[in-house]
Amino acid sequence: MPWLRFCAWLRDGCGHGFVRGNAMISSAHARTLANLAGACCLALLLGACGGGGLSLPSFSSSQPAPEAEPGVAPEMPASIRADEIVGRWGLASFQNPADRARTEAAARAQCKNPYVIGAGSSGGVIMHLADQATPQELRLKGSPTGKNYIGPSGPTPGEQDREIVSFDGRVMITRFVDKDAATRYGNMVYVRCGPKA
Known part of the structure; x- marks a missing residue:
């Protein structure tokens, strides 16, 4: 799965070996960035499961109709x-x-x-x-x-x-x-x- 490879890439130092020249970041910053990215990935994955408490905003125009109170009818x-x-x-x-x-x-x-x-x-x-x-x-x-x-x-x-x-x-x-x-x-x-x- 591509997202697992991405998470492993972040965990292993964000492509530390691919960076050339003076653009390299310290390992302490790389580890912080990797942890932050991992938390974001985890939040997105849990949100995509739709398992209950976490809901992401929807951009659809349809909204559920409001329910009437039980036993009460419109006039x-x-x-x-x-x-x-x-x-x-x-x-x-x-x-x-x-x-x-x-x-x-x-x-x-x-x-x-x-x-x-x-x-x-x-x-x-x-x-x-x-x-x-x-x-x-x-x-x-x-x-x-x-x-x-x-x-x-x-x-x-x-x-x-x-x-x-x-x-x-x-x-x-x-x-x-x-x-x-x-x-x-x-x-x-x-x-x-x-x-x-």
Whole structure:
């Protein structure tokens, strides 16, 4: 192999016998130069093996695509439109699925003091996030799994999003994605209120 002959040549004094005239270098300098060249050769050989830790710069223009976070999808349209949930709603909550019918009746009774979901200026809806006193514009977001979410723009599902568990136009049930908020708020039941008399 040519590189082995080159390394041997460096080790043996860098062609000490081929140098003529006053151009000869001292053996101490030749040995230092040989050691330095040997270290460089070794580094290049190890780098060429691609064995892990050492990587050489690449001059290619292709770069690997950034990976998305697992379980988080890019924002996509929801199958429920914002104008379908804008309006006045009675609101109640349950933890135990057996309490759903009773909770729907309790939510319907809340229509005397309804929770209003307003239309946002950017096509979203005006609602509260968990633990926030001031409502803000949120987006309806879809996902590749077919689930719909309500939350601030960003990855789906985001920590501040709530999943729309069910929606039939008259009753909507949501649950916060954040486990702590989901435990505190439970399944939130929205029952559409009739027009004011």
